[in-house]
Amino acid sequence: MPFPIIRLDYMQISIEKLSHAYGSVEVLNDINLTFEPGEIAVIIGPSGCGKSTLLRLMGGLEEPSKGAAYIAGQAPEGSLNPLTYIFQDFALLPWRTVAGNISLVLEDHKLSKQQSKAIIDDVLARTNLSEFHDALPHQLSGGMKQRVAIARALAVSPAFLLMDEPLSALDSQTRELLMDDLVALWSREAFSACYVTHNLAEAVRLGHKVIVLSRRPGKVREVVEISIPLNERRERAAELEEVQQQLWHMMREEALAADRELADV
Amino acid sequence: MSDPVNRKKVPFRGGGFKPRPIRFVAPFVFLALVLFWEFGSRTGIISNLVLPAPSEAFQAFLDLYNSGLFWKHVSTSLYRLVFGWSIGTALGILVGLLIGLFSLARSSLLPLTSAFFPIPKIALLPLFIIWFGIGEGSKVATILFGTFFPTVIATYGGVDNVERGLVRMGQSFGMSWLSIVRKIILPGALPAILSGARISASIAIILLVAAEMIGAEYGIGAYVLMAGSLFATDQLIVGVAMLSILGLCVSWLIGKAEKALLNWRG
Ligand SMILES: Nc1ncnc2c1ncn2[C@@H]1O[C@H](COP(=O)(O)OP(=O)(O)O)[C@@H](O)[C@H]1O
Ligand SMILES: [Mg+2]
Numbered sequence: 001m002p003f004p005i006i007r008l009d010y011m012q013i014s015i016e017k018l019s020h021a022y023g024s025v026e027v028l029n030d031i032n033l034t035f036e037p038g039e040i041a042v043i044i045g046p047s048g049c050g051k052s053t054l055l056r057l058m059g060g061l062e063e064p065s066k067g068a069a070y071i072a073g074q075a076p077e078g079s080l081n082p083l084t085y086i087f088q089d090f091a092l093l094p095w096r097t098v099a100g101n102i103s104l105v106l107e108d109h110k111l112s113k114q115q116s117k118a119i120i121d122d123v124l125a126r127t128n129l130s131e132f133h134d135a136l137p138h139q140l141s142g143g144m145k146q147r148v149a150i151a152r153a154l155a156v157s158p159a160f161l162l163m164d165e166p167l168s169a170l171d172s173q174t175r176e177l178l179m180d181d182l183v184a185l186w187s188r189e190a191f192s193a194c195y196v197t198h199n200l201a202e203a204v205r206l207g208h209k210v211i212v213l214s215r216r217p218g219k220v221r222e223v224v225e226i227s228i229p230l231n232e233r234r235e236r237a238a239e240l241e242e243v244q245q246q247l248w249h250m251m252r253e254e255a256l257a258a259d260r261e262l263a264d265v
Numbered sequence: 266m267s268d269p270v271n272r273k274k275v276p277f278r279g280g281g282f283k284p285r286p287i288r289f290v291a292p293f294v295f296l297a298l299v300l301f302w303e304f305g306s307r308t309g310i311i312s313n314l315v316l317p318a319p320s321e322a323f324q325a326f327l328d329l330y331n332s333g334l335f336w337k338h339v340s341t342s343l344y345r346l347v348f349g350w351s352i353g354t355a356l357g358i359l360v361g362l363l364i365g366l367f368s369l370a371r372s373s374l375l376p377l378t379s380a381f382f383p384i385p386k387i388a389l390l391p392l393f394i395i396w397f398g399i400g401e402g403s404k405v406a407t408i409l410f411g412t413f414f415p416t417v418i419a420t421y422g423g424v425d426n427v428e429r430g431l432v433r434m435g436q437s438f439g440m441s442w443l444s445i446v447r448k449i450i451l452p453g454a455l456p457a458i459l460s461g462a463r464i465s466a467s468i469a470i471i472l473l474v475a476a477e478m479i480g481a482e483y484g485i486g487a488y489v490l491m492a493g494s495l496f497a498t499d500q501l502i503v504g505v506a507m508l509s510i511l512g513l514c515v516s517w518l519i520g521k522a523e524k525a526l527l528n529w530r531g
Contacts, residue, residue, distance in 0.1 A: 081437075083437075085437040091433070091434035093431060095452045138531040
């Protein structure tokens with residue numbers, strides 16, 4: 001493969017004693033986490049507990065009030081953007097074609113025309129989007145748009161993917177298809193990722209470990225490891241169901257309490 | 266199965282509230298109006314003193330055309346319009362961008378813009394004449410100032426309305442500040458800038474006529490003023506029709522630009 005995308009050159013992300021507040025609202029409280037290379041860590045928690053905030057802090061889009069997120073080790077050579085996001089609302093430029101949206105994130109790097117074209121063709125092929133090369137976002141379904149966003153993320157050879165509810169804007173059938181796509185991508189070349197969701201089915205299908213946050217202010221309540229290999233999970237649904245139940249028990253109280261808190265405001 | 270005798274179709278109550286353009290209606294209405302007008306003038310229902318017949322106005326147009334002054338008036342007006350409008354719009358976009366991007370510019374220039382925008386620029390014409398001379402300068406300046414402020418407001422509003430998620434996406438991919446402005450903010454603000462251009466173009470035409478009514482030898486405004494002072498109502502109508510056609514052309518051009526630049530909206 002001419003452009004290996006996600007390298008496991010052992011860049012590791014860790015979060016130490018991280019707290020964050022917006023004004024007087026404490027959102028995250030004393031988070032300590034380590035993300036292993038080649039692993040998908042899923043973060044779940046009731047809505048409003050600070051999952052998106054945590055992800056923004058990890059990727060340097062915001063600065064924490066206390067503590068910090070650290071990167072250990074060099075970013076792998078050839079990685080244009082080590083920490084790369086995939087957003088819930090896709091964040092595609094509506095005035096650029098599929099290829100143009102991917103080219104957008106390559107244009108600031110010193111790449112020749114052929115190099116850029118090769119990268120674009122490669123990531124479109126890997127996400128089965130080659131025939132949509134010249135389509136505009138408004139012509140695509142939600143699932144296709146998110147595939148484009150995934151292709152765009154792959155194009156910069158990230159060392160670590162930060163995904164904020166990437167499937168939440170999609171219907172459940174499309175969600176299934178895209179989960180399969182993500183598993184296939186990971187199986188071909190293991191990537192490191194932090195995947196935020198509120199959907200337990202996604203958590204148990206994609207997570208090597210699942211980090212359960214408490215309601216606001218978010219604290220790490222539990223970390224659940226799931227040892228079933230990703231590509232076997234569809235077949236071993238019964239075992240997954242058990243883990244999902246276990247997660248639901250942890251989440252239920254928190255979700256209930258969070259729900260009531262919001263109603264009080 | 267329902268009783269086929271006692272049943273009736275569910276009454277339709279949807280539809281409507283969705284007017285669509287029907288082709289050829291507009292030219293037909295226009296033609297009918299002119300014909301009615303001509304008929305009224307010939308039969309004396311519409312007194313010649315009140316309104317000249319369309320045929321008389323057309324004759325006045327032919328006279329104007331044959332005198333060779335038609336192109337002189339039109340080209341003089343077009344020059345002032347294009348010159349004033351394009352500089353005013355360009356400066357307006359620039360300042361609008363500054364206000365949209367920088368806190369300092371926003372705090373200093375936005376209150377100024379809000380204070381100057383509502384001033385009718387025609388009221389400033391005497392000042393412009395003192396500053397820029399009675400010739401082309403004051404006329405171009407009036408149009409320039411008149412189009413500048415609405416463009417500033419449209420542009421910074423457009424910049425404010427660019428989805429923050431797209432900007433954050435650009436930052437998350439490590440795009441440079443300039444790239445984000447050029448490739449995300451400017452195209453995102455373009456729809457607002459173009460609708461601002463539509464408004465400023467019609468303001469420009471109004472100001473053009475007003476400016477040409479003072480100390481201008483040529484130009485559509487000067488022609489209209491002269492016709493008015495002579496009570497040559499047939500010439501007046503020719504001048505007004507020229508302005509209307511000018512306005513239609515400008516709006517058609519901006520429509521074309523919108524189609525070409527905003528085709529991504531689908
Ligand atoms: N930029 C901000 N300014 C103020 N409050 C914010 C901001 N972003 C998020 N919050 C608040 O922080 C809390 C956590 O938000 P978020 O991280 O989006 O939660 P989640 O993604 O888990 O649903 C919410 O109560 C939200 O209202
Ligand atoms: Mg969120």
